[in-house]
Amino acid sequence: MTTIQNAPVEGAITPAPIEKVSIIVSKGSLEGIYPALIMANGARMEGIEANVFFTFFGMDAVTKSRMEHIKVATVGNPGLHLPTFLGGLPGMSALVTAQMEKKMATLDIPPIPEFIQLLVDSGARLFLCKASVDMFDLKREDFFDEMEGIITVGDFYQMAAGGQIIFT
Amino acid sequence: MSTNSYAGVDLALDGEGFLQDPAQWTPQIGEAIAAANGIPVLTDRHWIVLHFMRNTFLSTGDAPSIRGLGKESGVPVKELYQLFPKGPAKLAAKICGIPKPHGCI
Numbered sequence: 001m002t003t004i005q006n007a008p009v010e011g012a013i014t015p016a017p018i019e020k021v022s023i024i025v026s027k028g029s030l031e032g033i034y035p036a037l038i039m040a041n042g043a044r045m046e047g048i049e050a051n052v053f054f055t056f057f058g059m060d061a062v063t064k065s066r067m068e069h070i071k072v073a074t075v076g077n078p079g080l081h082l083p084t085f086l087g088g089l090p091g092m093s094a095l096v097t098a099q100m101e102k103k104m105a106t107l108d109i110p111p112i113p114e115f116i117q118l119l120v121d122s123g124a125r126l127f128l129c130k131a132s133v134d135m136f137d138l139k140r141e142d143f144f145d146e147m148e149g150i151i152t153v154g155d156f157y158q159m160a161a162g163g164q165i166i167f168t
Numbered sequence: 169m170s171t172n173s174y175a176g177v178d179l180a181l182d183g184e185g186f187l188q189d190p191a192q193w194t195p196q197i198g199e200a201i202a203a204a205n206g207i208p209v210l211t212d213r214h215w216i217v218l219h220f221m222r223n224t225f226l227s228t229g230d231a232p233s234i235r236g237l238g239k240e241s242g243v244p245v246k247e248l249y250q251l252f253p254k255g256p257a258k259l260a261a262k263i264c265g266i267p268k269p270h271g272c273i
Contacts, residue, residue: 042272045234047254108233108273118235121245 020049020163028057029073036168044122055129062144071097120146174200193265222264231269
């Protein structure tokens with residue numbers, strides 16, 4: 001375990017702590033969704049305000065029929081070090097996902113539906129992108145019950161004002 | 169590292185105010201640290217969390233995650249954030265005299 005410590009620099013101004021983050025989740029793969037959830041939860045753990053904005057395929061993370069079936073992308077994912085023709089075999093994505101979920105369970109990383117609930121309980125605010133909801137012909141009731149709302153990009157920027165925006 | 173006096177006891181603290189030696193801790197020290205961190209009165213609900221956290225650390229060597237706290241301490245996550253507003257895992261660890269939790273979850 002490495003402990004991060006800022007070396008004191010003479011005359012340096014201590015940066016102001018981050019007080020708010022607004023995180024955009026745009027991808028629907030397991031590796032696309034988890035980093036955003038971990039960062040949002042980590043923000044709340046540090047007492048930082050957290051907004052999470054789900055757009056495009058990222059909405060799968062909070063779509064009732066999909067959120068329990070999020071998979072690792074085994075094609076087009078060079079980081080996996082798996083030849084593309086193998087990654088495309090039937091069942092490969094499910095297999096890799098199951099392995100990764102097993103590993104995450106040992107690290108106390110919750111499954112996605114539980115993680116979303118944890119975020120809400122922690123005081124993070126969850127939003128859906130109006131353009132994406134319209135584009136995919138979805139309705140409010142298709143989504144996790146505790147979403148705060150379906151909002152426009154303009155609303156998102158207003159909400160993010162004064163904080164940091166993270167796109168994943 | 170610095171020292172500070174809580175409840176009349178001189179304590180070695182790390183840069184963020186966590187006790188260096190958990191064995192120095194007493195409930196009175198916990199109350200004094202809480203008061204210095206914006207929690208003037210520790211209720212029974214606070215103490216459930218604090219005892220659970222300290223016992224977990226003393227028996228496993230690790231502080232519980234926020235998920236573990238919510239599932240096993242008997243106090244749900246929503247209430248944890250009400251009891252310890254600026255980050256329950258960190259603040260509760262500070263008050264119950266154990267090192268800063270290192271997990272990401």
